[in-house]
Amino acid sequence: MAAATGNDNDNGFDNQLKPESEPATVNLSPPLSKNAQKKQLKQQRYEAKKAEKKAQEKEQKRKEGERKHKEWEETLANATEEERLKLIESRKSLRKERMDKRWEEKEKKMERLNRAKEVGQKIVVDVDFAHLMSDSEISSLVQQIMYCYAVNGRSTSPCHLWLTGVQGKMSAELDKLPGFEKWFIEKESNCYIQAMADQKDDLVYLTADSDTVLDDLDPKHIYIIGGLVDRNRFKGITMTKAQEQGIKTAKLPIGEYLKMSSSQVLTVNQVLEILVKFLETRDWKTAFFTVIPQRKRTGLDPVGSSKLEPLSEEHQEEDADADKHDHLERKKVCVEVPLESSS
Ligand SMILES: C[S@@+](CC[C@H](N)C(=O)[O-])C[C@H]1O[C@@H](n2cnc3c(N)ncnc32)[C@H](O)[C@@H]1O
Numbered sequence: 001m002a003a004a005t006g007n008d009n010d011n012g013f014d015n016q017l018k019p020e021s022e023p024a025t026v027n028l029s030p031p032l033s034k035n036a037q038k039k040q041l042k043q044q045r046y047e048a049k050k051a052e053k054k055a056q057e058k059e060q061k062r063k064e065g066e067r068k069h070k071e072w073e074e075t076l077a078n079a080t081e082e083e084r085l086k087l088i089e090s091r092k093s094l095r096k097e098r099m100d101k102r103w104e105e106k107e108k109k110m111e112r113l114n115r116a117k118e119v120g121q122k123i124v125v126d127v128d129f130a131h132l133m134s135d136s137e138i139s140s141l142v143q144q145i146m147y148c149y150a151v152n153g154r155s156t157s158p159c160h161l162w163l164t165g166v167q168g169k170m171s172a173e174l175d176k177l178p179g180f181e182k183w184f185i186e187k188e189s190n191c192y193i194q195a196m197a198d199q200k201d202d203l204v205y206l207t208a209d210s211d212t213v214l215d216d217l218d219p220k221h222i223y224i225i226g227g228l229v230d231r232n233r234f235k236g237i238t239m240t241k242a243q244e245q246g247i248k249t250a251k252l253p254i255g256e257y258l259k260m261s262s263s264q265v266l267t268v269n270q271v272l273e274i275l276v277k278f279l280e281t282r283d284w285k286t287a288f289f290t291v292i293p294q295r296k297r298t299g300l301d302p303v304g305s306s307k308l309e310p311l312s313e314e315h316q317e318e319d320a321d322a323d324k325h326d327h328l329e330r331k332k333v334c335v336e337v338p339l340e341s342s343s
Contacts, residue, residue, distance in 0.1 A: 047136065112158050113184045120160035121217055121279055124192050125268060126205075127174075127227035128165025132237075137229040142173050144229070147269040149183060157279040161272075162186040164195055165227075192224055193245050205242035208265045209235070210249035213256070217278060221248075225271050232265050257285045259298045266292070 032040060076084055125145060130138055145163070152158045166174060167189045174180055188195045196203060205224045206214070217223070226238035242249045252274060254264045266274070270291050277287035 043136070109153050110184070112156070113153065116152075116158040116160045117184075120158060121219055121275075122162065122222040123159045123272065123275060124162040124164050124196075124222060124224045125227045125272070126164055126192060126224050126238075127170045128167075128191055129226065129228045129230075129237075130168055130170040130173075132234060133229060138169065138173055140229045141170075141227055141268065142177065144267055144269040145174065145227070146177060148272040149185060151269070151273050152276055153184075155276045155280060157276070159272075159276055159279060160186070162188060162192070162195075163227075164188045164190065164192040170227075192222070193247070196222060200247060203245075203247040205238055205247055205249045206252065206271060207236075207238040207242065207249050208251050208263070209239035210251040212248070212250045213253045214250040215253060217275065223250075223275065225268055227268055229267070232263065253284055254288060254292075257288050258292070260292075260296055261298045262296060 076087065079087060125148065127141070127145070133141065148161065152161050163174075163185060166187050171189070192203060193200065199222060202221050203224060204214075204221050205226070207226065224242075226241075228234070228237070230237075239249060251264070252266070252271065254260065254266075273291045274287045277290050278284060281287060
């Protein structure tokens, strides 16, 4: 990968983006246009509906638990003493089996994550943008970071995951996540440029605005993802930051494998998932098709691309599955207890 470096100012952060005199919690967002206000209202309605649905699902789950418990009590009440003992014994052993399996999986996960810490691909999520985001954008980002952590934990080839710039509001919001203090992840309050000062030449900021296309992941390199939820309101912000710090930049090779129905700017967790999938498969196409939802792709060949194949039926099916999987995984992640917190 060719280096796309900017100037050599490595003062730690972009002074224009985050004036030193401003406290980290001040919201510097420009006033919203009418259109943006409409969008925000729509988003708020969507969030409210989502919360209502979640509460309904929780209630349904509670009722289902109650029903099962009643059913079990009735079964026991109608059984002979001998049958009762057998039923209780078999339930106990089933539970133990399940617990043992879970424990075994957890141990394996920890082994993989420990190994990733020693030799894994370093990936940083730069969360030093809280001053540019609204409260709801910050909570979206926190959710996305949770997905990143869960996806990495489940992966057979996890990366060595870092969060840098963990301070102020961002730090406070992350601390609210259950078990966050026990996450098997590197947390750094400094910017990566300070925390990894001796590896500056290996830092590569991933940004859709780079001219350099990532063709492979170099184990020596440290890839940085901008921890930002902004609906691309701050277009080019990470590119500028990297240029000002004088570090390399690169974009994902999306255009060589598929055509997007909208922009090629992905969310933090999508980028992390793609990188982790690539580490597992060393195949960009599989990584993109697994992670990018079908609705975001047109399935058309980018002009002049030799690498892209039109969406085959097989792939369309894979894609539908991926979409379903994506949805289920996200649901699962929302209720999953973080790795260490369940111990
Ligand atoms: C929601 S985007 C933030 C967009 C923001 N306006 C910017 O300029 O970076 C979150 C992050 O994901 C990464 N990202 C998103 N799409 C990418 C792409 N196509 N190639 C490389 N990195 C990408 C970048 O690190 C980006 O900062």
